[in-house]
Amino acid sequence: MLTLITIAATGIIILYTTFFKSRKLLVPIAITGALTALAFNISDWNTNQLLFNNMMKIDNYSVAFNSVMILSLILILLLSHQYFKGVDKNVSEIYSLLFFSFTGACLLTSFNNFTMLFIGIETMSIPLYVLAGSKKFSIRSNEASFKYFIMGSFATAIFLLGVALVYGVTGSFNMSEVSEYISATAKISSLMKLGILFIVISIGFKIAAAPFHFWAPDVYEGSPTLVTTYMATVVKVAGIAALLRLLTGCFIGAAAEWQHILEAFIILSFVIGNFGAIQQQSVKRMLAYSSISHTGFMLLAIIAINQFSASSLLYYSLSYSLATIAAFAVLILVKNYKNSDASYESFNGLAKHNPFLAFVMLTAMLSMTGIPITAGFFAKYYVFLASVKSGYSWLVICAIIAALVGVAYYFRIIINMYYKESNSEKIIKDNYFVISLIIATAITLAVGILPQFIIGLI
Amino acid sequence: MLPEKIYSPSDYIPIIIQSSIVLGFVITAMLLTHLLGPKRKTKQKLLNFECGIEGMGNARSPFSVKYFLIAILFVLFDVEVIFMYPWAVNFRELNILGFVEMLIFSFVLLSGFVYIILKRAFVWEK
């Protein structure tokens, strides 16, 4: 609970820094808040507690996923100092919106009640609609915000309909009660099936699983890159963690129903994510599509629904978040330096004058592809292991093909960085930025060598 | 707590009946007034404005965002105050804890209000 309070309070404090005209304090305050939250969060380890009349449940699962998300948040905050250098209006509001949105993300990992799930989703999403449009005078940013808002509210409506149906059948919002109800009844009523379908679909929308991914490429591309980073990491991890919590904690008795839905999600995500990414000219858009494909991989862990699901999902989330942050961070620098559209060509010859950036990007790309010794290898390995255990070998084969297609577009960047010539110069980056990149890369490599530190946690 | 009864779609018939009655009442009432009410159509009456001045320009001209801002802020705080009703009803049972919680809630709400004022959202002309 202290985690949540810290995050929310930090948001409010930051809101007021706008009156003190001290931009230098902004990032330190935000990071202090995030670190405090991390400390509180870790202190909750092994203390299973039920809060607010069973509305929330803090367990190791939520602590672990919160930690991953807070780590991502800290890394993003470190990037933000340089990113917002040129912006002089309403910067502190952007930070506080990030924190408010993060409050919702934290709820999503620890809810024990559909009401809380709903509040979490909305608290996370509404600030995001604003954040997507935070580049006020960019048409693309406005378009992203509008599209995200319209489609997001559509998904919310679907979600509410699903919850209403489930409530109608069971008469409860409480997860354990719903779960008991499902296990007690022999036949699952069609209303229940519809309810589950609607809820899964709406969360699928939030995590950009095909065929509900349509917002993702446009919104990811239009939003300010830092917000995109946040969306692609924290929001996705929160959504996927919520989905697994919901499906294990509540709908496990109806596994046969939603597993078919997830099968469709996974296959479509692989197809659309990979084939969409392969033809892109813009790296940002490619990363958007690749994140759809990664959703497919993460759903593999969920569809398996066995004792490996949670730990493999946690590991995947961590490796995916770190690689994504590193990739977007380098993209920000390259894009700002070249003042370009972030095409593949702007990465040409990066290795020559910016070997550090090229190395960071290389690690990120290798991790996303799943090459050892980066974290991405074991991430995919454990996810595959989990789903093979549950008899989804055919999905794993599809996943391996998808991963192979992924090589094509991830390695394209590496080729451009290392084998193409260009007259680029050294890109200037501030210390915060470098720290963030070092942390992301170091953890990617460390966890890739010693996966045991993460995989044994939950 | 398991529900005593397993609900099926047919159990929702009362709801359908009620919503159809509500909708039906509105529609009937509107239709009835339309049909029963007296109608005197003159050219003057069918004009946009009856105050003697001819309509000019477009009615959908943009006006200051301040209107919306104030309206939406009003709605915001208005809706938040709704939380006070259930609290007020259960004031005695919730005791001092409930009071403190409401203080915190009000404080958060107030900090938002102060922020708005400091942001000069209510200042009409800058």
Added chain:
Amino acid sequence: MLANSWLVLLFPLLGFLITGIGYKRLSASFCGVFASLMVFASFLYSLILFIGFKNGDSVASIVNFADWINSEKLNISFGFMIDPLSLTMMMIITGVGFLIHVFSIGYMHNDLRVNTYFSQLNLFTFSMLLLVMSSNYLLMFVGWEGVGLCSYLLIGFWYREKAFNNAARKAFIINRIGDLGFIIGLIAMFTCFHSLDFTSVFTQTLKFESGNTIITFITLMLFLGAIGKSAQIPLFTWLPDAMAGPTPVSALIHAATMVTAGVYLIARSSALFILSPVTMNLILIVGIATTLLAAFIALMQNDIKKVLAYSTISQLGYMFVALGLSAFTSSVFHLTTHAFFKALLFLAAGSVIHAYKGEQDIRKMGGIRKTLPLTYIVFFTGVLAISGIPPFSGFFSKDEILSAAYQSNIFIWLLLVIGAMLTCFYMFRLLFLVFHGSNRGDTLDIPKQKKVMTIPLVMLAILSFAGGFLNIPELFGGNFNFTNFLKSSVYGNFFKNEQLHSDQTEIILLLTVLSLSCITIYFAYHKYIIKHIIPEPDSVQRKLIPNVIYRKFYVDELYYSIIIKPYNWIADKMLPAIEKHFIDFVVNSIGVVTMAVGNRLRLIQTGNIGFYMFIMVAAIITFIAAIVWF
């Protein structure tokens, strides 16, 4: 104390990281001293562990540092096995390694990339320690590959020279063959034992009887790995070429430590190997053949380092013979003494080469004993040690192997004695040609020898002299200290001469070998000192047999014509047929199809929000329909 044994690994790793990352900023002198100190710290900790063992404070134990891989069936820990065998190896690696590091400070001081050199040397030390300390085969394999990498990097250290790069590649590629065997062995082992932990595997071997097929297969594959790393027939051709690296590297990697990894592997796996007589016989045959072949080649070599390289191969052959006779402790004992005297010989040779400004041809040297008296003395010590002259260390270790051979079969003993005589001859030939006679070199310029270079030489000379006293046989009133110490680590027979033949036989054998060696040494003396014969230049036409030996039995040429040439021929023919028309076609088609699909699929992302909503609703309806349908 044991629980912190990871500290041994930490120091060289730190050295590698700090000198490696700061190679641009740190000064060369700092890097050298720092790297040496790190290895010394590692040595001190190994010594502490060793003393703890000696005093009986600790017993052989597994130290689990962390979990490494944990999946359902495959559980690999990041653990260390600290027992007499690994302790011996650790002492050799860090002790001899430290001396060579120190020597390198003086030897490499003029080099531009000296910081890189030290970081790679420290990385090597780390990998080698990992290899000998690990408690399971997979972690050992990590170290195994690590030393292979460092060997590759350091052979090609002067990478501007194309020949050196080729030598590095040759070493790497030939080692891959062995590594492949190692991996296959590990996979087979895992399928058989469901574990790669030493303790688990060795306990399970008790269930198998001798001659079991799967165990034979596993041991054969592991032996293939050992052949590659330890340069035995048929994979020995890389080691002479590996002399392209800096001389201290040759001393550390290609004489004292890395090449003995194969011996260590087999000694460590003794529980497996004694179950397979087939493999043991093969080891024995390969060992004998390598000993003799390398010794013959060494007779005619004119490059000071190549002679030492062939002698290394030959001595490794001795160790393999001992392994094949299940005299594992004797093998490790010879490994230890060999580490001392071969490192010494290489470093001394390095001093000579240093003095000759890089000249390595012994035909262009001579008479240098007057200008380099200290080097002469230590080199002489090394030569006496390797020739097995009592009481130098080589005498004791070689004698053990010879006795073991005699117990097994007099014919093997005879072959080994021939090998020993050849060793005496080529080593004294080297000594006489380099240090005696008149100076034939023209660029002789003797700088004052530095302390950093002389002190390690003296230390190693002392070790080469006294190393044999570790394991004095009962014949001379000793009590086999070293063997008794190692006993708990290995399985199989231990060298106990009193069982099969009496002291009398033992003495007769010793005297026979000694007198034969002395006769050989006299031959060398007669030829090179009295008659002043200098080896002929390359251009001279030799008679058939000397020519075959001089051309190293045409092994490289043989490999070229039976492997590389057919391989190239197949590759040439296959390129158009299979590569272009089949593989390229398939690969390119996949690419083209993928791109085309991508192009089509991209178009559904129209950017029109109404269309998106339409698709979403359609998808929802499809899902509902599917639910209703099923």
